Amino acid sequence: MSSSDLPSDPATSAATTIPRVLSLADERRGRLARRGALGLLTVFVLLGLSGVLGVRTDTTAAASGPLHVELHHAVVARPALAVPYRLTIQRDQGFDGPIEVRISTSYLASFDENGTQPQPDRASTDGTDTIWEFEPPDGDVLTVWLDTRMEPSVQWRRKGSTTVVTSDETVTIDHPLWVLP
Known part of the structure; x- marks a missing residue:
């Protein structure tokens, strides 16, 4: 493989392994979504433990x-x-x-x-x-x-x-x- 086959800028390549940089707003939305999912899972587990989801x-x-x-x-x-x-x-x-x-x-x-x-x-x-x-x-x-x-x-x-x-x-x-x- 020659050097001409490699992309000149790895950050713009589609095959890059460098993480995409998120904006602050995107990071906050992601964190909020993870917290919401964790909260729903916690509620579901607590309902199961309390017997509400049983007979x-x-x-x-x-x-x-x-x-x-x-x-x-x-x-x-x-x-x-x-x-x-x-x-x-x-x-x-x-x-x-x-x-x-x-x-x-x-x-x-x-x-x-x-x-x-x-x-x-x-x-x-x-x-x-x-x-x-x-x-x-x-x-x-x-x-x-x-x-x-x-x-x-x-x-x-x-x-x-x-x-x-x-x-x-x-x-x-x-x-x-x-x-x-």
């Missing part, structure tokens, strides 16, 4: 005559985290026939379901709802637990509805779920 739960109750239904469920969750679903069904003076529990199938599809306790005696679907039928318990309370975690690919809002039907009463509880990324 939040609620208990919703409804009744119809002697039938009282209470559902402990997730309101906000994140993918792949365990979420609660505990349905407590109470009927004054006990149950006189099978108990039907209907849960939105699209809501159940949001979970990796590991099990249901107790297992339903019969299970079916009508395309919209998953229908479980339980024989009456010895007392006046039936509690149904789902061992679930959020499906990793689920995002945004999921509409959920649980309906409990006994011989003469019907109770419906709506329980939407927000899934944060």
